[in-house]
Amino acid sequence: MPIPYRLVVPLGTLLFALAGCSTPLTTPPSPMLAAPAGEQALATTTDCCTSLASLPYRPLPIGEILDLRFMPETPAHAFDDGKSFFQAFELPRNAGPLSLDVTSTIRNGQVFAPTLLILDAAFTPVRRVTSESLSVRRPSGFSGARLGEAFNLTPGPDTAYLVIYSSRTDREATTPYESEAQAYARVRGLAAPPGPDPKAVHAATGTMTLEVAALTRNDGFLSLGNSTTQSTAAVQPRTTAPAAAAPPRDAGDIDPEFDYRRMIEAALKAGDIELAMTLAERAERDGHPGTRAWLAERLQARTP
Amino acid sequence: MIASRSVLRRPLLAAAIGASCTLPALAYADINPEFFGYARSGIGSTSGGGSQTCFQAAGAPAKYRLGNECETYAELGLGAQLYQQQDATFDFASRVAYVTAQDNDSESLQDDDNDIALREMYVSGYNVVDGLPGATLWAGKRFYKRHDIHMNDFYYWDVSGPGVGISDIDVGTGTLSFAWVRSSGSDDGDGLFPDSGQQISDDTVDARWSAIPVNPGGTLELGVDYGRSSLSEWQEDYYDDRNVDYDNGDKGWMGTVQHTQSDWFGGSNTVAVQYATDGIITRDGNAVGRGSGALRQEGNMWRVLDHGQIWLAPDKVDLLYAAVYEDKDMDDNTGREWFSAGVRPSYYWNDIMSTALELGYDHISPQSGVQGYNGSDHHVTKLTIAQQWSAGRGALVRPTIRLFATYAEWNGDAYDGDRGANSLSASAGPNNVDFNDNDGLTFGAQMEVWWGS
Numbered sequence: 001m002p003i004p005y006r007l008v009v010p011l012g013t014l015l016f017a018l019a020g021c022s023t024p025l026t027t028p029p030s031p032m033l034a035a036p037a038g039e040q041a042l043a044t045t046t047d048c049c050t051s052l053a054s055l056p057y058r059p060l061p062i063g064e065i066l067d068l069r070f071m072p073e074t075p076a077h078a079f080d081d082g083k084s085f086f087q088a089f090e091l092p093r094n095a096g097p098l099s100l101d102v103t104s105t106i107r108n109g110q111v112f113a114p115t116l117l118i119l120d121a122a123f124t125p126v127r128r129v130t131s132e133s134l135s136v137r138r139p140s141g142f143s144g145a146r147l148g149e150a151f152n153l154t155p156g157p158d159t160a161y162l163v164i165y166s167s168r169t170d171r172e173a174t175t176p177y178e179s180e181a182q183a184y185a186r187v188r189g190l191a192a193p194p195g196p197d198p199k200a201v202h203a204a205t206g207t208m209t210l211e212v213a214a215l216t217r218n219d220g221f222l223s224l225g226n227s228t229t230q231s232t233a234a235v236q237p238r239t240t241a242p243a244a245a246a247p248p249r250d251a252g253d254i255d256p257e258f259d260y261r262r263m264i265e266a267a268l269k270a271g272d273i274e275l276a277m278t279l280a281e282r283a284e285r286d287g288h289p290g291t292r293a294w295l296a297e298r299l300q301a302r303t304p
Numbered sequence: 305m306i307a308s309r310s311v312l313r314r315p316l317l318a319a320a321i322g323a324s325c326t327l328p329a330l331a332y333a334d335i336n337p338e339f340f341g342y343a344r345s346g347i348g349s350t351s352g353g354g355s356q357t358c359f360q361a362a363g364a365p366a367k368y369r370l371g372n373e374c375e376t377y378a379e380l381g382l383g384a385q386l387y388q389q390q391d392a393t394f395d396f397a398s399r400v401a402y403v404t405a406q407d408n409d410s411e412s413l414q415d416d417d418n419d420i421a422l423r424e425m426y427v428s429g430y431n432v433v434d435g436l437p438g439a440t441l442w443a444g445k446r447f448y449k450r451h452d453i454h455m456n457d458f459y460y461w462d463v464s465g466p467g468v469g470i471s472d473i474d475v476g477t478g479t480l481s482f483a484w485v486r487s488s489g490s491d492d493g494d495g496l497f498p499d500s501g502q503q504i505s506d507d508t509v510d511a512r513w514s515a516i517p518v519n520p521g522g523t524l525e526l527g528v529d530y531g532r533s534s535l536s537e538w539q540e541d542y543y544d545d546r547n548v549d550y551d552n553g554d555k556g557w558m559g560t561v562q563h564t565q566s567d568w569f570g571g572s573n574t575v576a577v578q579y580a581t582d583g584i585i586t587r588d589g590n591a592v593g594r595g596s597g598a599l600r601q602e603g604n605m606w607r608v609l610d611h612g613q614i615w616l617a618p619d620k621v622d623l624l625y626a627a628v629y630e631d632k633d634m635d636d637n638t639g640r641e642w643f644s645a646g647v648r649p650s651y652y653w654n655d656i657m658s659t660a661l662e663l664g665y666d667h668i669s670p671q672s673g674v675q676g677y678n679g680s681d682h683h684v685t686k687l688t689i690a691q692q693w694s695a696g697r698g699a700l701v702r703p704t705i706r707l708f709a710t711y712a713e714w715n716g717d718a719y720d721g722d723r724g725a726n727s728l729s730a731s732a733g734p735n736n737v738d739f740n741d742n743d744g745l746t747f748g749a750q751m752e753v754w755w756g757s
Contacts, residue, residue, distance in 0.1 A: 183754075189447025
């Protein structure tokens, strides 16, 4: 093997490597600020606004995945449960039910743990979903460990604005998560690394994604628009959240695939009109519009 | 009474409410399949011509793997949680492994060098044994609490196979696990066995006391494996007739003491000491601690190793490292000493791109009775540079696509005149350096990925 030829490949590889450093082909580093620096930045940022009504709301686009930044250049406000960088949205009127999918990825041992605050048309808080309600999703190999959850809401006078921020209580908690070494051991059948799960610090800064989609039916998401959601109750630090926990669901929820019309048919066949009407009312409440009218048509059809 | 009448009048409502309450508890009502696995594949060439040669010291059970893997290997797993009620769960998992020589498009898994193997098929029940909360009862074939060194793909404690066990019993200070596993042999090592299809059943009993806290961030694991060949009466008669003494060689035990330190320069460090006797020692394979099928293998083995991952500069430079010393002292002088050491520093240019270097060294000192490879002291040193694109920062972040160049040197001829093993193993991949070369250079590209939901 001639010596010059031998040197071609490693030198070529090295040159290619170095060339790669200066080309725009690679993804730039994601914005990241260490948690203490983020807290310091928040402390020195002035309150942008005098009230919830004066926050800089922007329209919430449907059918998009929004990358939300909570960084020193982002506006901050002193909410009643703590000062925070925030993103504020005006919900689209007449858009019908929406699904919101929030994802906040744990990076370098820290995560932005959001609270979702729903305001009515008069800018009064009506619902508050804290970060404790979010599930810890373990790494899938293509996505890192993350906080995430899906919700639905129906914009209207009582559900007019959405504000995403991180409360003082959110930031006092931590999130245990599955590390890369633990994920590797799990999927390769290796002995699990000893020691406790690492805990992600809840930082004042960070990024997250918000996916907004129009809903045509009840998809079984947590609802932001009815009484089954978490209220403004105090949040305990997240210390024992299981990995890949199922989305929390209210005990009173009926399975989303519950076939109301089939059950109403059965009730009518059994002659139990009162039960049929009860089921129709329940269907309407659970996001099946038109069930009541459909039942009325059935009853008219049965009238001799 | 009014309430009772109301319910009785509404059997459908009662049924609907009852169904909605009980549905989550039914095993078959809501199965979410889990897809998990591992894969690596790529393309490489040897400088001077031919496909990629992989450099492994003859007699060594492992090689440093970065830019030094010549095959496509994949494990595809499917599983699901089948039952969940309160804290009790039943889970199913399966895994099939595939190996091909990475030669062309359509590679039959029946061809030489290619393989398909059923590696896992088991059910585990968590919290299903009264009085043992937190314990897992399992049965079936599985990867069982394997301990490996990632850098050189060396599994130093692995009793995987079909079996049964109960694991992770909380005893206040750590956890206890017990397993009975099977690793049948098809050959007694002497060619005497009449029918290789008639397997010798090698059973291993594995007991571990794990996660014993001994210092801040440090835990100890103690383990004992006892293995023996379970000969049927006709097999014993067969060997008795031929005056084969299998009383000692067909059994053996292995003890392991391992300490793992977390919070170790941003990573972790593991040091392990192992001692094994007779039949539980695997001769040259990637060895582990289970019955080997060799009826007359007598001797002992010491192994000391240390490996880990640390961050030299947070988010910028991390380091994988490993060192192994193993002394197999066999009564028939077919053992050897193996010393191995390697480092893999990686520099992260950003979240996606990194440059990794891997320097590895393996030294073999054979005993006098070794046949089949260089009977003198020999060594292999390899150096790899790889440019990598990964889904994040860190040595254990995947997927990764890498371009690599690997240089290796060794003493003595690479292969014998028939291209069999001499200083280099002949089974690590294509043998495309000249038989009397003392060094070689390869280059290529590889992807590596693992995933799981």
